[in-house]
Amino acid sequence: MPIDKSVVRIGNASGFYGDRFNAVSEMLTGGDLDYLTGDYLAELTMLILGRDRLKDPKTGYAKTFLRQMEGSLGLAMDNGVQIVVNAGGLNPHGLAVALRELADKLGLDTQVAFVDGDDLISRADELGFGAPLTANAYLGGFGIKAALDRGADVVVTGRVTDASLTVGPAAAAFGWCHRDLDALAGAVVAGHVIECGAQATGGNYAFFTELKSMGHLGFPIAELSADGSSVITKHAGTGGAVTVGTVTAQLLYEIGGPRYLGPDVTTRLDTIRLSQVGDDRVSITGVRGENPPSTLKVSLNHLAGIRNEVDVVLTGLDIEAKAALFQEQFMAALPVEPEQLEWELARLDRPDSDTEEGASALLRCVARDSDPKKVGRPFSATAVELGLATYPGFTLTAPPGNGTPFGVFTPGYVDAALVEHRVTQPDGVSVRIDPSPLRGEVVADTSEPTASTHTDWGTTRRAPLGEIAGARSGDKGGTANIGLWVRSDDEFTWLDETLTVEKVKELLPEVADLVVHRYRLPNLRAINFVIEEVLGRGVADNVRFDPQAKGMGEWLRSRHVDIPTRFNRKV
Incomplete structure (x- = not known):
């Protein structure tokens, strides 16, 4: 049932399997929360869990989360904070059983639910995926919503989209349905901002030297409203900062074009509007949503x-x-x-x-x-x-x-109607979650040219691009993205005119012979470049110096270009 609040506070305590162990307890003791999420899965993590499952079928989930709950489950119950994590990995049922056993041991009446149906390994061949080690469809947030609606204190999932960890609680809190596309899209954006933990509060931030405190960064919180708008913040007294810049950087992480496809909604990243509304408070408004695609993405590891x-x-x-x-x-x-x-x-x-x-x-x-x-x-x-x-x-x-075993990640796609998205409630009743009735064809994003205008910028100076432009880069299988942003309208006009695909290939000779796509996000004063096959067959197979492309954006920022002298910003 929807809760009687105009705003719900959804915090995050994990951006990957191996993130700061004490973040869970810190988030639960640092201030008010309604929900606490944790993202433990990545493409490489699914391969690791798949190898674990080969050795012991009872494993396949993120054991770290279970250890975190030993000291924090009671604290969450006392504070009325509901927990939603994808730590179930390849075995959400096994993690749910282990959590119930832990709750009994601690003397807690904890209602645990789990979401599954994403694991397609037994049907991989019939679905045309061959014989992978793992095959998991990316599910949406409505299974999580159903579990929370039935009173679950803890919801563990398998492979849902990272943003679904936020979409589910928000949809439960405000009673959203599939037709609330704009609200769902707003929650997807908020979820994308907080899903990688401290990357939203100053971690991996291009202009980190401008932040006052980089010691023990706080983890992010999304304060969501019923219309899907949000404010990103963090607990008072924690390190780092929440600024338009730190939020922009995270929004550019591991994206493609302006349409961000998901199982519940296609989010228009080019509609996002950010505003600094206080110290460590950034509002996200104006996000528009469109119908989701008819297919679900599938994570395949061989x-x-x-x-x-x-x-x-x-x-x-x-x-x-x-x-x-x-x-x-x-x-x-x-x-x-x-x-x-x-x-x-x-x-x-x-x-x-x-x-x-x-x-x-x-x-x-x-x-x-x-x-x-x-x-x-x-x-x-x-x-x-x-x-x-x-x-x-x-x-x-x-x-x-x-030597060591290595794997290869490839994406696959499956009709959403063929995936049995399920939630098993604390009472053991299992409910099937139907896919969005709005799913259908999605307009494909096309690589965009540079601006047609050519401004006379006057005198220039030779300097690193990073003196005025920030960057965030990352990997998706064998593809990498580099999102660049600037902090004024004039600077964006210059960036848009200057940074062509050809210019990027000139500045980064390693990608000169590869396919590079260019996408504009004017509301964020940003341009995103997607570079195909630069990472080969993915991080587990790749032997490149920077196998996950985490430093590729910083390499581009270090390259010298002709910057107008009117932009005298120094980092």
């Missing part, structure tokens, strides 16, 4: 084989000649060549360095094969055997190893 690597240090003069010599000798000495072999020379050295580390580069050789014997210890031991017979100054960063 075990692809074994990976091993050798990293050797090259110091001083003749770096490239040393690298060539070692590569030639190593290839000749290998007992058997693996299916895939990749070499990468990282020139971290600088001339006339006053430290040995500063004079050194790294040469990495990565091998992959379905046969562990081809990439096991004999592979890495080959480098050791060359120790006294190769270039001067030879050394390794690590001893020989046996």
